Amino acid sequence: MASTIFTVFALLFLQADRVRSATFVPASCNSSEGYGWANNSLGQDPCTVATFLGGACNGGQYSIPAINSTESYSGPNSTEQNSCRCSTVFYSVLMACAACQGGAPITWSSYAMSCHTVYVADFNETIPPGTAVQHWAYLNVTLNGFNATTAQLDGDSPESVGVPQATLSSTPSSTSAASTASSKSNTGAIAGGVVGGIVFVVLIVAAAFWFLRRRRSQPPVSHRELLSPDMTGTAQTITSYPSTQQRIYDPPTQVPILR
Template identity: 40%
Template structure:
């Protein structure tokens, strides 16, 4: 079951310590890798815009309901990490794939097409999140990046990567062996257990206090007047996120009785410069999502 608190704690751990570990060996962030995979079913062209504050990426809808490159756990894991890298929350897998048709859904832990050239998919992207229904940053850290899946005509690992929900220890199934390390039971003394319980309680209390302080600071910032300077790529708050639709806004039709629909007179062209360090170009064009600040590939972390 999806838990917002667990998602928040997972996010804090991911952002605070191991954001760089989400990059593959080509130094591509999860957003860029997602764009490569999604472009396979979109004539090689796909873009993901920079998230606005308190926004997150939503799942396929409309014509994308039959898109096999989006209706799978691999892309879901990557786009969830893309959310996290921008300081945003992410949705459960059941919500992401809600509109996907039965024929479009790939088996858990599998990407339905060969990995395209130019990218490498990290191993943690193949975790089966269909059971837990939520991407877990801690589990992704434990599984790690290697071995990566490259464009060699394969769809992913030969076995499905599963993670125990109680211990978050990475395990594999289907290969006849398990990488789970078994713990040895010790019954000589209860002192260790008692000490561990005390330490765990202290750490837990400190973590809860830190989360509470984080929420208070974020809420105070939200009440202050917004800055006139637009900051791209900073992500949103975890409190009340807003879904970011993957559809194009339909222009309003001309209505003689409505002055707001009258055509505007042409104006001289204006050239806007953009900081290239905030853009990742995977293809020359992009029109899948409405955003004046878009990543033709994926947003930088």
């Protein structure tokens, strides 16, 4: 009996889940509402972009149900609030999603009343790959809430996208290239220093050779030029000499010799 009751409840649960799955319709903009300007460069409407951003905090799993003109989207409760849903960027694309279906946007203060921390004009998580966030989603909407006219005037570009994986993986290569460039710069500096040193030595040798050659080509200096001023002295002029008497030759008288 107990097993039969359990089986009935299981079948009812599965049937309810199937009904829920069959009745869920994802949100998408109605072309009749004139919100083509709100699409990003990838052709994604605000509802699709909001689905991507909501999934950034939920492992990529996030869905937004379609609404009619009498419905709107409420903000997260205290257990559902996170950095994705408490961002004005997510709020703006979600309210644009509501408006493009004919629904009514709500104010930011009403939407974020359960958020512990809010992120104004900032999406605190990494933007998922495969989407691009419109520029108008970064407007400050804390005072006046989402306004379609203001958003349209602000425009779509420049858009914000996530960092591509290829860019992240190429960072070491960029670092390696920078190291190679630095190494080449150091090598060039060393080579320049060596060349400069060789040129300097050549100039010194040439100057020494020129000096020795010039010295050999000059005539020898006189002895007087090598004397210092203290060694020159003063010459004395002799004006007179002592007179001497001239002796006249007087041959001696010859004595006759007797034979």
